Amino acid sequence: MTDDLAVATARLTKRFGSQTAVDAIDLxxxxxxxxxxxxxxxxGKTTTIRMLLGLVTPDSGDRRLLGGSMPGAAGEVLPRVGALIEGPAFHPYLSGRANLARVDAADRTAPPRSASSRIDAALDRVGLLNAAGKRFRxxxxGMRQRLAIAAALLMPRELLVLDEPTNGLDPQGTREVRHLVAGLAAEGSTVLVSSxxxxxxxxxxxxVGVMHVGKLVAQGSVDELRGxxxxxxxxxxxxxxxxxEVLAELGxxxxxxxxxxxxxDLLGVDAEKVVPALVHAGVPVLGFAVETPSLEDFYVSLTGEGFDVSG
Ligand SMILES: Nc1ncnc2c1ncn2[C@@H]1O[C@H](COP(=O)(O)OP(=O)(O)OP(=O)(O)O)[C@@H](O)[C@H]1O
Ligand SMILES: [Mg+2]
Known part of the structure; x- marks a missing residue:
């Protein structure tokens, strides 16, 4: 495991009773x-993320965050990691802004003097500024989810781990999260986002990394996986x-x-040659398209279309 990886695991495994929820994954x-x-x-996504952050103890395997081996390096590494994880604890009777103030105050790395501008900037980033005075309950x-994202964004982080950040968001909110993540990446953060x-x-x-029944069944750059x-x-x-016949002759x-x-399948053949060859052979062409398989097709091929939850 090398340190040009922000997150690296080696045969990371977690069992619950007889079930292997995370099965020897190399992230x-x-x-x-x-x-x-x-x-x-x-x-097994949330279980993996919990292990990465030191919230769950693995049964076996290793995990490194920002070059530090967890859980030993937690004190050094976790302040550089922002996380959004299922069910963040917010106080129901406090406003969104007051809840963020509590989160911020608990962060020893956050300078207190700039707290209010930091909190407003985070609220603004997730589109909650107008609802900031409303009680959390x-x-x-979707507003709760946005507040949880804001909590992860209070301080600039080298690594952001966002577990299902679009959970409960409307299509507009989902699009905003996409913009947000793109912005964080542009600022230099590494982002691990589950969905x-x-x-x-x-x-x-x-x-992309694809989990299926506890196993990491595919991993790589989007271009690699698109094939x-x-x-x-x-x-x-x-x-x-x-x-x-013409297409077969072309290769x-x-x-x-x-x-x-x-x-x-086009394989190595230049797409521009196809229509001229057809026309030359006297084949009338009513339509022509080059279709690249979507990542979605690939994902479904790995995890199946099934609706039932496994396990
Ligand atoms: N504390 C626990 N005790 C027993 N089983 C658990 C526990 N936590 C998770 N599991 C089981 O481990 C498996 C993986 O759960 P996990 O929450 O990691 O899935 P996930 O990929 O995050 O799913 P989702 O998309 O629904 O959030 C599930 O079968 C779940 O029931
Ligand atoms: Mg989950």
């Missing part, structure tokens, strides 16, 4: 990455048969004819 989050930690409900689920919906994190991640060369062309034509593979056209 590698490069510094500067926005790492989407994906997996269906119950796949009157907050909606069960790839579509929520797709656009903002540089790296670069797997683009498919789709040709719409009234003569699928001859079109398929495309997995050529499939359909009622109104043909699809094929």
């Amino acid at each position: 590698a989050v490069p510094r500067g990455a926005v790492y989407g930690f994906l997996g269906p409900n119950g796949s 009157a907050y909606s689920l 069960h919906l790839l579509s929520e994190v797709d656009q903002m991640c540089t790296h 670069g060369g797997a683009a498919r062309v789709r040709v719409r034509t009234s003569r699928p048969g001859p079109a398929a 495309l593979e997995a050529v499939r004819t359909e009622r109104d056209g043909v699809t094929a």
